[in-house]
Amino acid sequence: MRYEPKQLDSSIDIDSDSTESNGQRMQSFKGVGVASGIAIGPVYLYERTSHEVELRAIDPNLVTTEVQRFRLAVERAERDLKKIISITREKLGDESAGIFEAQVLMLHDVALLDPVIECINKERCNASYAVKAVMEAHRQRLQASSSEYLRERSNDLLDVQDRIISHLRREKLLSSIDTNAIVVAENLTAADIILFSRRGILGCALDFGGATSHVSIMARALGVPAVMSLHGMTKQVKRGDMLILDGFKGEVFINPDPTTLRGYQEKQSRYIDLLSAQKALAPMPSVTKDGHDVVLRGNLELIEELDLLEEHGATGIGLFRTEMLFLMRGRLDYTEDEQLEVYRRIVERVAPEITTFRLLDLGGDKMLPVAHREHNPFLGWRGIRILLDRPEVLLPQLRAIYRASAFGPLRILVPMVSNLREVTEFYSLLDLVKEELIERGEPFDPDIPIGIMVEVPAVALMAERFAARVDFFSIGTNDLTQYALAVDRGNDLVADRYHELHPGVLALIKRTVDAARQHNIPVSLCGEMASKPRATPILVGLGVHELSAAPTYLPEVKRVIRAMRLEEAEALAEKALCAADAEEITTMLDTWLDAHDCGLSHFLKFSESAPAVSAS
Amino acid sequence: MIVRTASRFGSEFYIQKDGYEINGKSIIGVMTLAAEQGATLTLVFEGEDEEAAADAVAQLFADGFGEVK
Structure with a gap:
C-alpha cells in the first residue's frame, strides 16, 4: 500500500494529513489512472464471493x-453471460466476446455439472x-x-x-449495487x-x-472513470464512505475534507x-x-477504438500500434490471415x-513474451532489432499489411x-x-510509403541520410x-528532469524537420507531446504540420491551432531554440x-496529468 | 474449438495423455489437460458416428488450429 499523506495538487488547497470530515480522517491513495474522468460519490464495496463459502x-x-x-443458478448465470456477450460484441467486437463464450461452454461442461451433482448427492453438502470444491x-x-x-x-x-455461487445465494449481487456509487x-x-x-x-x-488489462480497456471504452493498482485500498x-476518484491523475480520496471536495x-x-x-x-x-493546415491524426491500438476518430475529428490514423493485437493473444504466432482480417477492417x-501501421514494437517497457532478461531494456533488444532477428514474426505481419493495402490507403512505420x-x-x-505475394497472385499496392520512427538521437542528427532512403x-x-x-x-528519482520542451530535444526535432523538408518527405510527430496543447505552437512553429495523438486530446490541440498564426508560431519556436532550459x-x-486566450489554463490541469496509457 | 466440433457428434470422445483421460467435449477438461504443442495425445471415439467425429477432429489437428479455445 502506498499511503501518500502529502498534498498532491497545488491547485487545490488541502492538508490531507490531518483534516477531519465528520470525524473521519481523509486518506489519499495513489494508483494508476486508466480511464479519464472524475467521480464523486459513496463507496460500494464489491467483494468476491469465493472466499466465504462454507460447508x-x-x-x-x-x-x-x-x-x-x-x-x-447455472441457468441464471448463463442468462447473465448472454447479456454480457451481446454488450461486449457491440462495444468491443467479436474477438473480445470470445472469453465469455468460453465461459458459457464451461457452464454446460460435464466436468462441472456431473461432479457437482455427484458431490451434492453423495456428500449431502x-x-x-x-461448486467451489470442483472448480478449485x-x-x-x-x-x-x-x-x-x-x-x-x-x-x-x-x-x-x-457467477454460479452468487446466484445460489440469491444475493443478486449486481442488482443490489447502489447506483450513483463508486465500485471499490x-x-x-x-x-x-x-x-x-x-x-x-x-x-x-x-x-x-x-x-493494459482487459478491465481497463473496457472501462475506457465504456467511459467509466477508473483508477487501478491502489494496493490494498479495499482494506x-x-x-x-465518501470517495473522490480522479481518473486523470490516478488518485483516490476517502472521506475528503470540505475543501478537497469543493475543489x-x-x-x-x-x-x-x-x-x-x-x-x-470536433467537426x-x-x-x-x-x-495553414495542420493535419491531426489519431493514435490507436485496438480495432474497437475506431469510433473515437470521427468523434474527435481525427483525419486518419497517424500511429496504429500493433503490439496490443499480439499481446492480447498472449503469443506471437499470429497468422498472416488472422492479421489481414484485422488490418483490412481498419483500413x-x-x-x-x-492508416499508418507501426510494425510490432516490443521490448523496452513492453512485455516481451520471448523471455529475455536484460539489464537495460530501453537500450536493448527492441523494435526493428527484434524484427530483423525474428523474420518468422516480421514476414507474416508485412505480408498481411501489404495484402490489406488492396482495401484502402496505408503506410508502414518501422520502430x-x-x-x-x-x-x-x-x-x-x-x-x-x-515477390512472394506476386507469385501467389495476391493483389497489393507496390508503392506503400515506408517510414521510420525518429526516436534515437543519432537518427535525428543524421536525418538527411535517412530522409534520402525512406518515404x-x-x-x-x-x-x-x-x-x-x-x-x-x-x-521517481529523476523523473522531474524529463522534459520534452528541453531546448536540446527541440533542436533534434528541428533537425529532423529540416532534413525531411530538404528531401520533400512528410514528417509527423506521434509522441505524447503531440497531445499537449501547450507544446502545439512550438511544434507547428518548428515545422511539424502533422500531429498524431490519442483522439480524445485532439480537440484541445485544434483549439490552439485555430487561435494562432503560423509566423507567430515560427517566431516562438525560434526563441525557444535559444532558451536556456525547459522552464524558460x-x-x-x-x-x-x-x-x-485559448481558454487553456483549466484544460492544462487535466491534460498534463492525463493517464500515460502507453508510450509511443 | 475442439470442444465445439466434438459436441456436434453423438459419439463419446476422450483424450488421453500420460495415462490421464478427459472427456473431449469438456472445455474445462481440455484446458486442464494443458495440451502443450508437441505433446502426444491419444484420441478415443466411441459411438454410432464415431468415424465422422474422428474425421472432423482429425481435420482440426491437420489444419493446425494451434490454440485450445
Missing part, C-alpha cells in the same frame, strides 16, 4: 431440491460448497501448467464459479465492469490491475464543460488563423484517409531504427515479401526525450497561450 450439511430430503437450485480442483491443475496462457485461464474458471474492489473482470456500467456506476477503484474503506466538484464541472466544448470543436477544420473503415544498415536490411526483406518520418518524442536527456521517466520555454508558452 453445510443438507437434510437428506432436500438433496434433490439442492440439485435443482444448482441447475437454476450445499451446492455452493460443491480444476483451477489447481491449470495453475500448475507451464503455459502462461493456461494459467491465466484459471481466472475464467473463478469467474464462472463466482480488489479486482474486477471485464464482464463485471460491463454489468456495473449498465447500472450506472460513477467510477471504479481497484487494488490490482493496470492500464481501508467501508460501504458508504473536485469544481474540477468535475469544468471537465463536463470541457467535454461539451470538445464536441463542438471544425484544423487550420491556423492565416490559413476499410478509415479510407479514404490513410526503433538506429542505423542505415537496418533500413537496407528491411528493404531486402520487403522485396522478398512482394516519411514520424518523431517519437517519448523515447527521443529519454534518450537525449538520459532520463528514465519511470524512475514553459513560461514563454504559458504567457503566449494566455495572450491568445
Whole structure:
C-alpha cells in the first residue's frame, strides 16, 4: 500500500494529513489512472464471493431440491453471460466476446455439472460448497501448467464459479449495487465492469490491475472513470464512505475534507464543460488563423477504438500500434490471415484517409513474451532489432499489411531504427515479401510509403541520410526525450528532469524537420507531446504540420491551432531554440497561450496529468 | 474449438495423455489437460458416428488450429 499523506495538487488547497470530515480522517491513495474522468460519490464495496463459502450439511430430503437450485443458478448465470456477450460484441467486437463464450461452454461442461451433482448427492453438502470444491480442483491443475496462457485461464474458471455461487445465494449481487456509487474492489473482470456500467456506476477503484488489462480497456471504452493498482485500498474503506476518484491523475480520496471536495466538484464541472466544448470543436477544420493546415491524426491500438476518430475529428490514423493485437493473444504466432482480417477492417473503415501501421514494437517497457532478461531494456533488444532477428514474426505481419493495402490507403512505420544498415536490411526483406505475394497472385499496392520512427538521437542528427532512403518520418518524442536527456521517466528519482520542451530535444526535432523538408518527405510527430496543447505552437512553429495523438486530446490541440498564426508560431519556436532550459520555454508558452486566450489554463490541469496509457 | 466440433457428434470422445483421460467435449477438461504443442495425445471415439467425429477432429489437428479455445 502506498499511503501518500502529502498534498498532491497545488491547485487545490488541502492538508490531507490531518483534516477531519465528520470525524473521519481523509486518506489519499495513489494508483494508476486508466480511464479519464472524475467521480464523486459513496463507496460500494464489491467483494468476491469465493472466499466465504462454507460447508453445510443438507437434510437428506432436500438433496434433490439442492440439485435443482444448482441447475437454476447455472441457468441464471448463463442468462447473465448472454447479456454480457451481446454488450461486449457491440462495444468491443467479436474477438473480445470470445472469453465469455468460453465461459458459457464451461457452464454446460460435464466436468462441472456431473461432479457437482455427484458431490451434492453423495456428500449431502450445499451446492455452493460443491461448486467451489470442483472448480478449485480444476483451477489447481491449470495453475500448475507451464503455459502462461493456461494459467491465466484459471481466472475464467473463478469467474464462472463466482457467477454460479452468487446466484445460489440469491444475493443478486449486481442488482443490489447502489447506483450513483463508486465500485471499490480488489479486482474486477471485464464482464463485471460491463454489468456495473449498465447500472450506472460513477467510477471504479481497484487494488490490482493496470492500464493494459482487459478491465481497463473496457472501462475506457465504456467511459467509466477508473483508477487501478491502489494496493490494498479495499482494506481501508467501508460501504458508504465518501470517495473522490480522479481518473486523470490516478488518485483516490476517502472521506475528503470540505475543501478537497469543493475543489473536485469544481474540477468535475469544468471537465463536463470541457467535454461539451470538445464536441463542438470536433467537426471544425484544423487550420491556423492565416490559413495553414495542420493535419491531426489519431493514435490507436485496438480495432474497437475506431469510433473515437470521427468523434474527435481525427483525419486518419497517424500511429496504429500493433503490439496490443499480439499481446492480447498472449503469443506471437499470429497468422498472416488472422492479421489481414484485422488490418483490412481498419483500413476499410478509415479510407479514404490513410492508416499508418507501426510494425510490432516490443521490448523496452513492453512485455516481451520471448523471455529475455536484460539489464537495460530501453537500450536493448527492441523494435526493428527484434524484427530483423525474428523474420518468422516480421514476414507474416508485412505480408498481411501489404495484402490489406488492396482495401484502402496505408503506410508502414518501422520502430526503433538506429542505423542505415537496418533500413537496407528491411528493404531486402520487403522485396522478398512482394515477390512472394506476386507469385501467389495476391493483389497489393507496390508503392506503400515506408517510414521510420525518429526516436534515437543519432537518427535525428543524421536525418538527411535517412530522409534520402525512406518515404516519411514520424518523431517519437517519448523515447527521443529519454534518450537525449538520459532520463528514465519511470524512475521517481529523476523523473522531474524529463522534459520534452528541453531546448536540446527541440533542436533534434528541428533537425529532423529540416532534413525531411530538404528531401520533400512528410514528417509527423506521434509522441505524447503531440497531445499537449501547450507544446502545439512550438511544434507547428518548428515545422511539424502533422500531429498524431490519442483522439480524445485532439480537440484541445485544434483549439490552439485555430487561435494562432503560423509566423507567430515560427517566431516562438525560434526563441525557444535559444532558451536556456525547459522552464524558460514553459513560461514563454504559458504567457503566449494566455495572450491568445485559448481558454487553456483549466484544460492544462487535466491534460498534463492525463493517464500515460502507453508510450509511443 | 475442439470442444465445439466434438459436441456436434453423438459419439463419446476422450483424450488421453500420460495415462490421464478427459472427456473431449469438456472445455474445462481440455484446458486442464494443458495440451502443450508437441505433446502426444491419444484420441478415443466411441459411438454410432464415431468415424465422422474422428474425421472432423482429425481435420482440426491437420489444419493446425494451434490454440485450445
